[in-house]
Amino acid sequence: MRHITAGESHGPQLTTIIEGLPAGMPLTAEDINKELASRQKGYGRGRRMQIETDMVNITGGVRHGLTLGSPLSLVVENNDWKHWTKIMGIEPLDLENQEEVKRKVTRPRPGHADLVGGMKYGHRDMRNVLERSSARETTVRVAAGAVAKKLLSMLGIEVAGHVLEIGGVRANPPKYESIQELQHKTEDSPVRCFDEKVEKQMMEAIDQAKAKGDSIGGIVEVIVEGMPIGVGSYVHYDRKLDAKIAQAMLSINAFKGVEFGLGFEMARMPGSEVHDEIIWNEDEGYVRSTNRLGGFEGGMTTGMPIVVRGVMKPIPTLYKPLKSVDIDTKEPFTASIERSDSCAVPAASVVAEAVVAWELAAAITEQFSSDRFELLKQSIEEHRVYTRGF
Ligand SMILES: Cc1cc2nc3c(=O)[nH]c(=O)nc-3n(C[C@H](O)[C@H](O)[C@H](O)COP(=O)(O)O)c2cc1C
Numbered sequence: 001m002r003h004i005t006a007g008e009s010h011g012p013q014l015t016t017i018i019e020g021l022p023a024g025m026p027l028t029a030e031d032i033n034k035e036l037a038s039r040q041k042g043y044g045r046g047r048r049m050q051i052e053t054d055m056v057n058i059t060g061g062v063r064h065g066l067t068l069g070s071p072l073s074l075v076v077e078n079n080d081w082k083h084w085t086k087i088m089g090i091e092p093l094d095l096e097n098q099e100e101v102k103r104k105v106t107r108p109r110p111g112h113a114d115l116v117g118g119m120k121y122g123h124r125d126m127r128n129v130l131e132r133s134s135a136r137e138t139t140v141r142v143a144a145g146a147v148a149k150k151l152l153s154m155l156g157i158e159v160a161g162h163v164l165e166i167g168g169v170r171a172n173p174p175k176y177e178s179i180q181e182l183q184h185k186t187e188d189s190p191v192r193c194f195d196e197k198v199e200k201q202m203m204e205a206i207d208q209a210k211a212k213g214d215s216i217g218g219i220v221e222v223i224v225e226g227m228p229i230g231v232g233s234y235v236h237y238d239r240k241l242d243a244k245i246a247q248a249m250l251s252i253n254a255f256k257g258v259e260f261g262l263g264f265e266m267a268r269m270p271g272s273e274v275h276d277e278i279i280w281n282e283d284e285g286y287v288r289s290t291n292r293l294g295g296f297e298g299g300m301t302t303g304m305p306i307v308v309r310g311v312m313k314p315i316p317t318l319y320k321p322l323k324s325v326d327i328d329t330k331e332p333f334t335a336s337i338e339r340s341d342s343c344a345v346p347a348a349s350v351v352a353e354a355v356v357a358w359e360l361a362a363a364i365t366e367q368f369s370s371d372r373f374e375l376l377k378q379s380i381e382e383h384r385v386y387t388r389g390f
């Protein structure tokens with residue numbers, strides 16, 4: 001499967017086209033809308049989220065609730081577009097009109113793609129950069145991820161993303177009976193955190209940062225249960241599934257690091273406390289007594305839960321702005337801003353869940369027969385029987 005996205009943050013709409021989805025898979029707009037709503041809910045977001053109510057329009061690839069095997073086209077409209085029709089119009093700029101010319105963005109924001117993107121593509125109006133580098137694009141990545149999640153779920157694979165840390169406030173690792181419990185508890189939390197004891201502290205940290213005109217980041221974790229053994233491959237560097245997941249996590253705006261299992265802690269531990277011993281029993285076949293490696297060996301799934309974390313830097317647009325330089329006048333300035341998120345870590349945990357789900361669904365459909373959904377299901381069941389009896 002592959003998908004690309006198109007659309008600007010304040011343009012009319014965002015679009016994604018997904019190719020390679022099996023035919024005959026049940027899919028409704030509701031499957032996607034619930035994920036879009038989760039992405040909008042997190043505490044710490046700015047006024048833009050009050051303007052948007054993200055809803056998907058399925059414009060191709062589904063008939064009577066089933067996928068056709070043809071490209072799936074998903075559209076999410078930007079409500080804010082109506083306030084930006086002049087600035088975001090497709091007509092050429094009227095250079096005689098000073099009001100229009102003045103709207104150009106010539107003041108790059110530190111921590112954003114503005115300056116370097118402007119240089120790279122020759123955009124002296126850096127709105128041409130910021131409109132696309134904005135995390136508004138993650139809306140349709142979540143839509144694609146929702147489709148992937150639906151596919152995985154019908155194959156017995158569940159994905160849950162949650163917040164582990166915000167602004168230095170760290171939650172205890174989640175303890176749950178079933179991954180559904182983790183999903184529900186996270187969904188009910190304003191900061192998408194499983195640990196109720198630190199939820200308030202996280203919200204206070206966000207409030208304090210906002211009051212100071214500052215921003216904070218954090219750490220999100222994605223857990224996946226039910227993956228068949230041996231998805232991905234060790235034989236080529238570009239087929240290693242953990243590497244694909246790492247790339248996907250780092251492609252989320254403002255994500256700066258990724259780790260699996262014990263992650264960076266491994267640097268300080270002996271091998272005897274890092275590797276997962278192999279055991280065998282009649283019912284399950286080969287399992288591990290621990291899961292310190294987070295579900296991967298040699299770029300392939302071990303069948304243990306996948307545990308991946310990503311770190312998000314603090315939001316770069318600050319109400320207490322940083323110094324920068326106007327590219328027309330070369331004069332220094334400290335910009336005033338109208339609106340921004342102060343913390344988007346809860347929203348980012350939904351995006352992380354989506355991108356991980358996407359990579360897993362893509363790897364599964366690549367590895368198993370997947371023209372028809374029923375065939376895919378059958379292939380995976382046969383594979384599970386095979387690995388159990390190996
Ligand atoms: C869900 C989400 C919301 C974001 N909201 C904002 C925002 O309101 N203001 C802002 O300056 N950056 C925001 N960001 C971060 C920027 O998009 C990001 O830092 C910027 O595009 C530069 O990319 P980089 O940090 O990956 O280098 C957000 C990121 C995510 C994932």
Ligand SMILES: C=C(O[C@@H]1CC(C(=O)O)=C[C@@H](OP(=O)(O)O)[C@H]1O)C(=O)O
Nearest residue numbers: 048049133134135136139253339340341
């Ligand atoms: C619109 C979304 O996030 C936006 C991401 C973003 C950025 O610079 O990345 C800046 C803000 O947009 P605006 O400048 O319109 O206020 C956020 O609201 C969204 O998540 O749907």
